[in-house]
Amino acid sequence: xxxxxxxxxxxxxxxxxxxxxxxxxxxxxxxxxxxxxxxxxxxxxxxxxxxxxxxxxxxxxxxxxxxxxxxxxxxxxxxxxxxxxxxxxxxxxxxxxxxxxxxxxxxxxxxxxxxxxxxxxxxxxxxxxxxxxxxxxxxxxxxxxxxxxxxxxxxxxxxxxxxxxxxxxxxxxxxxxxxxxxxxxxxxxxxxxxxxxxxxxxxxxxxxxxxxxxxxxxxxxxxxxxxxxxxxxxxxxxxxxxxxxxxxxxxxxxxxxxxxxxxxxxxxxxxxxxxxxxxxxxxx
Amino acid sequence: xxxxxxxxxxxxxxxxxxxxxxxxxxxxxxxxxxxxxxxxxxxxxxxxxxxxxxxxxxxxxxxxxxxxxxxxxxxxxxxxxxxxxxxxxxxxxxxxxxxxxxxxxxxxxxxxxxxxxxxxxxxxxxxxxxxxxxxxxxxxxxxxxxxxxxxxxxxxxxxxxxxxxxxxxxxxxxxxxxxxxxxxxxxxxxxxxxxxxxxxxxxxxxxxxxxxxxxxxxxxxxxxxxxxxxxxxxxxxxxxxxxxxxxxxxxxxxxxxxxxxxxxxxxxxxxxxxxxxxxxxxxxxxxxxxxxxxxxxxxxxxxxxxxxxxxxxxxxxxxxxxxxxxxxxxxxxxxxxxxxxxxxxxxxxxxxxxxxxxxxxxxxxxxxxxxxxxxxxxxxxxxxxxxxxxxxxxxxxxxxxxxxxxxxxxxxxxxxxxxxxxxxxxxxxxxxxxxxxxxxxxxxxxxxxxxxxxxxxxxxxxxxxxxxxxxxxxxxxxxxxxxxxxxxxxxxxxxxxxxxxxxxxxxxxxxxxxxxxxxxxxxxxxxxxxxxxxxxxxxxxxxxxxxxxxxxxxxxxxxxxxxxxxxxxxxxxxxxxxxxxxxxxxxxxxxxxxxxxxxxxxxx
Numbered sequence: 001x002x003x004x005x006x007x008x009x010x011x012x013x014x015x016x017x018x019x020x021x022x023x024x025x026x027x028x029x030x031x032x033x034x035x036x037x038x039x040x041x042x043x044x045x046x047x048x049x050x051x052x053x054x055x056x057x058x059x060x061x062x063x064x065x066x067x068x069x070x071x072x073x074x075x076x077x078x079x080x081x082x083x084x085x086x087x088x089x090x091x092x093x094x095x096x097x098x099x100x101x102x103x104x105x106x107x108x109x110x111x112x113x114x115x116x117x118x119x120x121x122x123x124x125x126x127x128x129x130x131x132x133x134x135x136x137x138x139x140x141x142x143x144x145x146x147x148x149x150x151x152x153x154x155x156x157x158x159x160x161x162x163x164x165x166x167x168x169x170x171x172x173x174x175x176x177x178x179x180x181x182x183x184x185x186x187x188x189x190x191x192x193x194x195x196x197x198x199x200x201x202x203x204x205x206x207x208x209x210x211x212x213x214x215x216x217x218x219x220x221x222x223x224x225x226x227x228x229x230x231x232x233x234x235x236x237x238x239x240x241x242x243x244x245x246x247x248x249x250x251x252x253x254x255x256x257x258x259x260x261x262x263x264x265x266x267x268x269x270x271x272x273x274x275x276x277x278x279x280x281x282x283x284x
Numbered sequence: 285x286x287x288x289x290x291x292x293x294x295x296x297x298x299x300x301x302x303x304x305x306x307x308x309x310x311x312x313x314x315x316x317x318x319x320x321x322x323x324x325x326x327x328x329x330x331x332x333x334x335x336x337x338x339x340x341x342x343x344x345x346x347x348x349x350x351x352x353x354x355x356x357x358x359x360x361x362x363x364x365x366x367x368x369x370x371x372x373x374x375x376x377x378x379x380x381x382x383x384x385x386x387x388x389x390x391x392x393x394x395x396x397x398x399x400x401x402x403x404x405x406x407x408x409x410x411x412x413x414x415x416x417x418x419x420x421x422x423x424x425x426x427x428x429x430x431x432x433x434x435x436x437x438x439x440x441x442x443x444x445x446x447x448x449x450x451x452x453x454x455x456x457x458x459x460x461x462x463x464x465x466x467x468x469x470x471x472x473x474x475x476x477x478x479x480x481x482x483x484x485x486x487x488x489x490x491x492x493x494x495x496x497x498x499x500x501x502x503x504x505x506x507x508x509x510x511x512x513x514x515x516x517x518x519x520x521x522x523x524x525x526x527x528x529x530x531x532x533x534x535x536x537x538x539x540x541x542x543x544x545x546x547x548x549x550x551x552x553x554x555x556x557x558x559x560x561x562x563x564x565x566x567x568x569x570x571x572x573x574x575x576x577x578x579x580x581x582x583x584x585x586x587x588x589x590x591x592x593x594x595x596x597x598x599x600x601x602x603x604x605x606x607x608x609x610x611x612x613x614x615x616x617x618x619x620x621x622x623x624x625x626x627x628x629x630x631x632x633x634x635x636x637x638x639x640x641x642x643x644x645x646x647x648x649x650x651x652x653x654x655x656x657x658x659x660x661x662x663x664x665x666x667x668x669x670x671x672x673x674x675x676x677x678x679x680x681x682x683x684x685x686x687x688x689x690x691x692x693x694x695x696x697x698x699x700x701x702x703x704x705x706x707x708x709x710x711x712x713x714x715x716x717x718x719x720x721x722x723x724x725x726x727x728x729x730x731x732x733x734x735x736x737x738x739x740x741x742x743x744x745x746x747x748x749x750x751x752x753x754x755x756x757x758x759x760x761x762x763x764x765x766x767x768x769x770x771x772x773x774x775x776x777x778x779x780x781x782x783x784x785x786x787x788x789x790x791x792x793x794x795x796x797x798x799x800x801x802x803x804x805x806x807x808x809x810x811x812x813x814x815x816x817x818x819x820x821x822x823x824x825x826x827x828x829x830x831x832x833x834x835x836x837x838x839x840x841x842x843x844x845x846x847x848x849x850x851x852x853x854x855x856x857x858x859x860x861x862x863x864x865x866x867x868x869x870x871x872x873x874x875x876x877x878x879x880x881x882x883x884x885x886x887x888x
Contacts, residue, residue: 164739
């Protein structure tokens with residue numbers, strides 16, 4: 001299967017960190033069927049959902065503070081477990097991933113730290129702190145690794161959703177101008193320049209969005225999360241060693257077969273790695 | 285009873301197997317039973333000593349803000365967010381919930397402070413708290429008698445090696461923390477105040493491997509020395525301190541009466557102590573103007589200088605690297621290489637610097653300057669002597685170090701471009717390699733669930749069709765409008781069709797009302813309008829004769845022409861012998877409708 005990767009939900013990195021969803025919001029969705037409810041019941045349900053959401057946010061904030069405290073006390077592994085526990089509820093924020101990455105780095109897990117920084121950067125690509133720490137941790141990684149190209153860095157200044165919203169806004173604006181020209185032909189001379197500029201910007205933004213989407217959906221990066229991993233020439237344990245990757249190495253994913261993933265490093269070498277030894281991220 | 289029921293519901297609600305509908309109802313009931321929402325701010329103590337800390341609590345009853353409120357800045361107070369706490373209660377069927385955000389308040393100086401009232405917006409509702417007063421009293425060092433009696437569990441002592449210093453002279457102050465021998469443990473030591481007006485203070489650090497024990501009065505104390513690097517920056521009478529600090533110490537428990545093994549767990553009790561030193565007066569002298577060398581650049585300390593230059597056999601215009609090392613003790617940060625007036629025959633480039641410190645305070649070490657120069661002509665035979673002056677505070681004298689001239693062999697050559705000078709990594713602070721990662725973020729920020737990107741969400745893609753459809757609709761509408769505007773025949777055809785449609789309805793009304801005059805007047809007009817449109821001539825010009833004379837109408841069927849003739853004749857007859865009866869008028873209207881329909885089929 002060349003390209004076209006699917007990314008499973010984030011899996012647990014710590015068996016001891018159990019998913020602890022404090023409110024059964026998800027269960028509510030299955031038991032309450034809106035077609036059986038009256039308006040009053042729907043209002044009660046929405047009020048309950050709002051209240052439950054607030055409680056959930058307060059719980060997350062408390063867990064986040066507790067993990068921060070553990071980090072401040074130098075208990076980095078415990079802090080990382082605390083952040084991971086929040087992430088397993090499905091909630092995420094740039095700060096949460098950033099702190100998780102810091103704790104992983106301080107615990108000596110370069111690969112997990114880099115993966116978390118990259119996830120944080122995908123949510124908040126213009127955050128200087130995230131970029132600085134990612135660069136710092138990358139400098140600690142030994143051996144061959146793959147880095148984003150110049151154009152990828154340039155395109156990643158916006159998230160995929162920001163790019164989509166910007167393109168949509170320009171598209172709507174362009175068509176609004178065209179509609180105005182149809183309804184009021186007298187406005188055509190005045191709107192001519194604006195229409196052309198908007199149309200050109202829309203085409204440019206759509207092109208960038210297309211490249212961003214292509215990069216996001218058709219390429220992937222594997223971050224090695226264990227040290228001295230043997231990359232093999234085939235997707236089986238008995239295959240010959242092709243090269244060795246160090247913790248934190250970022251490798252380009254080119255194929256996937258069962259629980260193995262084919263990767264290439266920056267020097268042109270390629271091979272197969274077990275999925276459990278890497279964290280796969282969308283985008284090159 | 286109700287309490288029990290709610291309590292049971294609450295317990296079951298925490299269990300994921302509880303039906304969500306019931307949980308939703310419960311949560312709603314909690315919201316309904318809750319009292320009025322309120323927001324209050326309070327301090328656990330309104331009077332503290334400098335070095336102590338108070339706790340500020342922001343309590344939200346019945347409401348749940350999204351994030352911890354941001355506190356207003358109060359000069360002299362430092363706030364540190366600790367975290368939230370929540371509580372729920374069921375009392376006599378009334379349910380209440382509250383969330384409290386706690387902050388540590390650490391004063392930076394003594395005095396009376398007012399923490400202004402805070403306004404917060406929770407879900408569109410505005411809440412305000414009352415202002416709070418906090419009085420911070422001065423922290424005083426314990427008296428000598430108290431220290432000697434051993435009543436002090438811990439105390440601080442600050443010593444400064446000199447009582448007279450020169451401006452720019454670096455010195456290391458010493459802060460000794462004394463802990464009584466019965467202190468089992470101590471921690472959370474924080475220097476809460478370090479007033480050193482007129483001094484530039486460096487980072488306070490413990491002097492490694494210098495802990496000792498000392499007898500003070502009747503007790504033995506453990507002395508933990510801390511170094512405070514200070515450099516005087518202002519002349520005059522200066523005061524250092526009082527330095528204040530807080531720490532938590534663990535003392536033997538007063539309540540150890542229990543029997544073994546239960547007293548085994550009662551090992552000690554923690555106590556928060558506030559520490560302060562006496563202030564120390566220091567006189568800061570200005571650098572003397574007498575005998576000040578012309579090339580003095582402000583270096584204060586005791587230094588030596590080493591100069592190397594190479595290569596020494598060059599062609600005019602070639603670069604020569606001059607490396608100047610200033611080593612010694614003093615304010616190395618402020619050491620600058622003086623301008624060398626004797627280098628007028630050289631082109632000079634800005635020097636790069638590298639500081640290698642030999643102690644933890646940066647007061648000893650070597651500062652290396654690397655400067656690229658290039659001789660401008662072949663008449664240059666030496667690198668002129670290099671001089672560096674500094675002020676030594678130990679002897680109160682200026683000293684000038686001079687490096688002898690370095691012989692050079694400079695050959696004349698054809699002009700060649702100067703090699704580019706690569707910028708040094710140490711040239712700008714932003715190029716320096718960071719030593720560690722940036723710290724964690726205190727604020728969680730906006731939480732979001734992991735979701736599919738917008739570009740693959742069907743709803744988002746479908747929404748993009750809306751402006752496209754709007755444009756297509758506007759485009760088609762515009763084309764039709766333009767087409768109509770450019771075709772007067774079509775416009776008249778549509779206008780007549782509308783007129784005929786409305787006129788036939790009116791005819792039926794006139795027939796029903798038995799109004800023959802109005803009926804036949806309208807009938808005649810409809811005939812004129814429809815024929816005029818078909819024959820492309822004014823309606824007023826249409827008479828019965830056109831049926832016979834017009835070539836277009838000859839293409840119509842004989843029945844149509846006969847009907848037209850009869851309708852015109854009926855109109856004429858009605859003027860003299862009016863037709864009576866609704867049924868008769870209705871039959872005429874039906875005939876007209878049929879005839880006009882046939883007429884519309886005639887090609888114009």
